[in-house]
Amino acid sequence: MASLIYSFMLSTLILFGIQMAGAQLSSTFYSTSCPSALSTIKSAVTAAVSSEARMGASLLRLHFHDCFVNGCDASVLLDDTANFTGEKTALPNNNSLRGFEVIDNIKTTLEKNCPGVVSCADILTVAARDSVVALSGKSWTVPLGRRDSTTASLSAANTNIPGPNLDLSGLISSFSNKGFTAREMVALSGGHTIGSARCVVFRNRAHNETNIDASFATSLRSICPTSGGNNNLAALDVTTRDVFDNAYFTNLKSFKGLLHSDQELFKNGSADAIVNTYSANSATFFTDFGNAMVKMGNLSPLTGTNGQIRTNCRKTN
Template identity: 55%
Template structure:
C-alpha cells in the first residue's frame, strides 16, 4: 500500500513541472496560459511578424518598449497607459517622448488575443512575448518566456525620467540603474547588444559631435571619420529627430556587429562607447561578444529573462486590462 502511494506521488510530481518554474521566476511560468489561452504565443508571433515585415525597424521598437516598461515599476505594462483621470502617461517622459513607438502593434495583438480569450492575457505578458519574437525575427536568439504578469493600474512619469538609462549617462550611473533592478554588469553589456538593431535620434548623441564635456570639444573616443559622416545629418542645431542606425554595418540584423563597432570607436551613443572605455569587466565582455556571437546570444537570452522578471505583478495584484491604453 505504502509503495503504491509513493508511486502515485512520484507520478503526480512528474505531471506537474509547473511549480518548479513558478518558484524560480517569482510566480511566473512559461506554461501559464497553456489551458486558459493556448494560442496566445501563436497570435503574438503572427501580428509581430506582419508588423516587422511591413517595417523592419518595428522589431527594435517593440524590444525597446519592453525595456522601458521593466525599468519603471517593473514589467507591468505601465508604459502603455495613456494619460487619463489621475494617470500621467509615461509616454510623455524624456526617454519616451517622440521616440517610444509600436503602441499600435500592441493594440492589434491585444484585440486579437481578447477575441480568442477575453480578459485572460495581460498587456505586460504581450509586451514580453513581442520583445522575444522581435529578437527572433531580426535573426537573434529565442528563449522560453516565463508568463503570468498582471497589468499596473498606475504609471510613473518620474520613474520613467529617472530610472531608464540615458544615452549620455556615465558608465557608473548606467550600471547603478541596472543594479537597482537586480541586474549586473554582464546583463548591462549583453542587453546593450539590443542596439544591434534600431535607430537613434540626432538629439541623443549630438553632444558627442560638438561638446562632449562642456568645453566645446567633440568626444575623443569617437572615430573621427565616422563623426564627420554623422555631422552631415546631425548639425550643431536643428535636425533633432533625424534618425541614424545604431549599428551602421547591419542595421536590421540581430548580430554581434554592435560590439565590433564599439571596438573600432564607432559606437553611436555615449552609453555604447563607455562599455569599452570606462570599466574593465565591461571591456572584457565587449571583446568576448565581438569575438563570439553564440556566447552573446546565449547571454542575451538569459539577461532578457532576468529583466522580464523585474518586480512583476502576480496573483491578485494589478489587473488584466481589456484595453492596454487604459485601466479597466
C-alpha cells in the same frame, strides 16, 4: 490551545504556499486558457517587422522601458487620466517610444479569441522576444503570468531609465539598482545592435567627443548638424542595423558607438573585456542576452490577484 496554534500555523503555511505558487511565472501559463496566445503574438510581430524592420527594435525598447519603471506591468502603455500622468511623456519616452499600435492590434485579436485572459504585460514580454527572432536573433523561453498595473509613474520613468549620456559607472549603477551585474548590463546594451536613434541624443558625441572614428563622426555630422534636424535618425549599429547579431560590439572596438553610453562600454574600462568576449563569440552574447532578458522580465511582476488583465492596454478596466 496547542492544537489551535498548530492549525493556525498550518493554515498560514498553506496560504503562504498558495501565494508563493501564484507568484511564480510559467512558460506554459496560457497553454490551457489561451493556447493560441503565443502564435498570435508571433504572427503579428513578424508581420509588423516585415513591414518595417525598425519596429523590432521599437518593441524591444518598449519592454525595456516598461520593466525599468516599477516592474514589467505594462504601465508604459497607459494613457494619461484625471488621476495620474502616464509615462509616455517622460523624457526618455516622449516622441521616442513606438509600437503602441502593434500592441493594440495584438490585444484586440487576443480579446476576441480569449477575452480577459492575456495581459498586456505578457504581450510586451513576448513581443520583445519575437522581435529579436524576427531580425535573425536567437530565441529564449519566456516565463508568463504577469498582470497589468492600474497606474503609471511619470517621475519613475524620468529617473529610472538609463539615459544615453551616462558614463560607465552611471550605467553600472543604474542597472545594479535593478539587480543586474555589469556583464548583464553589457549584454542588454547589445540590444542596440538593431534600431536607430534620433540626432538630439547623439549630436554632442558626433561633434564634440574624441573617442570616435573620424569617418564615422563625419557621417554622423551630415545627418545631425549642430542645430536643427533633431529627429533625423542614425543606425545604432552602423554595420547591420536590421540584423540582431554581435556587430554592435565589434563597432565599439572600432569606436563607432552611436551614443555616448554605447562607447562607454569600450573605453579602457572594466567593461572592455566583456565587449571583447561578445565581439569574438556571438553564441555567448546570444545566450547571455536571452538570460538577461528573462531576468528583466522577472522585475517585480504583478501576479495572482494583483493588478488586472486590461481589456484595452491604453487604459484600466
